[in-house]
Amino acid sequence: MKFALRSPFSSTTIRLAGALAIAATVATSPVPSMAQDANPEARLRKMEAEIRALQRNVFPGGDGRFFEPQISNDGSATQPANRTTSSTTAVTDILARLDAMELQLQRLTSVTEENSNAVSQIQSRLALLEASPAAGAGLAGTIEPEQPSVTDSNLSAMTGGESSQGGQEEATTATAGPSAERLAAVQEITKPQTDDAADDEYSYGFRLWNAGFFPEARQQLSSFIESYPSHWRATYGRNLLGRAFLDDGMPEEAARWFLRNYQADRTAPRAADSLLFLSESMIAMEDTRRACIALAEFGETYPALASGRLMDRYEANRRKVTCES
Template sequence: MTFAVRAASPTTLIRTIAGFALAATVATTPVPAMAQDGVSEARIRKIEAEIRALQRNVFPGADGRFFEPQISSDATGQPTRTNQTSTTAVTDILARLDAIELQLQRLTSLTEENTNALGLMEERVAALEASREGGSPAGPVSEEPATDSNLAAMTGGATETTAQPEAESAPQTETGPSAARLAAVQEIAKPQTDDAADDEYSYGFRLWNAGFYPEARQQLASFIEQYPDHWRITWGRNLLGRAFLDDGLPEEAARWFLRNYQADRTAARAPDSLLFLAESMIAMDDTRRACIALAEFGETYPAVASGRLLDQYEANRRKVTCEG
């Protein structure tokens, strides 16, 4: 049998080829892929719903001003993802605030502990001062060797002593000094120069030199309190000690001598105070401490010991017997 083949036009051929290509494309498209897209979208929605439920459990009644959910729904009901940066920043700030509050709590606790400790120390100091004022000995008996470092123990902490009112040791009656004594004191003129501080010291010296020891102590104590940085301060402390010693009060004298010596060992009257400290200990029958002071005087001020204060140094050494 013979078949007649008719030649197709170009347009018809192109359409035929396109049809075959379309059919082949449809035939070769994997049908499961479209199904998988639907399944994935369903799974994503399920996961998003579970996360929202978890957020409600972790932050019940959460306020959007403080916590922003990581997954939320827009006006169309479709889930949208929010920026996680703001949530992280808020979390960091809250963590830092918690740390700061914890540090403040610790500082507050330490401050309270320090305040309590200071209060206890103040109470102990007050008790010690009250005990000393009530008639305690001038200083504790020390068994330490005679060294420069323990010289401060000679008078029981003389460096803490301040100028004392004159009434504590003045040989006066309760009615005060007599009219004759007041008149005699008034006859001693107070210097009037351009150096007011030096005038105060000089007036105290004149009172001491005239034998008015209580009045001299009052004047010198006032000078020391008002002019602690004046160049005459070493003279003032030393002379205040002598005003006690010459009045038969060696314990108070020793405190001022030691205080003046320890304040500045290079000062003009530091050697004098150390030697008068030994003399005060001799007056108190404290031979051991007198020997400590004399030994330190000879070692610290050899030139003065063999010069200006030689006679006083030798006189004091003859009053006691020191070992070595």
């Protein structure tokens, strides 16, 4: 007799156990990557945040060309403090150019102030030279010399002396008249005859001065200057007229003409000569202070001539006086 063995578990129980075993196996097995990232949007946001953090390390300063600022319109995030921009923008280029322009403007202003100060010093020196030495305050304010009358000029020419002599001496000289020897000597000096009448007048005055006839030369040169004040020889005539006074022992009158010629045109061919002879006139008048002023002005205004054509006379005049440094 055969007995049938029955299992203590029902078929339903067996199926349930099998399902649980399969579920356990699946739970312990590796899970695919797609299953791990159930939310792709969250993963994308995480990667963007990591990229922004990397950008801030590589490009500090919050430059908008590489990433957006951390401060949003709603103020949900904050921008790191104390960051500086290392890149050069158009604004920084403009600021740099403005700084350079301001520096150049400062330099130009400084040079202008120095030039103004130098001009002011020159004007002060000229003001001292223009004062009258006879009154104890420099040369006369007006540099125009007194024009002698016809009688005075003729008297000066005939006697070879000054027309401002005492009354008794003037009367005696006028009565005596020029000597025959002097008249003959003056007549031997011929007057040039060229196409330039003005130059002929000056040349004749120069010949009289060169021969030592200073009064006659003064009369001739004065006539030339009065008749041709704009001629190119005018600067030569004024300077030579001053020398005709200085060489004849009349430094005060000479100083007036030298100063007049220097101030008429400081770039003229004989302006420098007149300034140097002005210092020589001051030395003859024993006015050391104004002589030093004229010498200093000459050395500063005409350095090339002070070391060239007029060097010997300039150095000789400097040795005659002791000027403060």
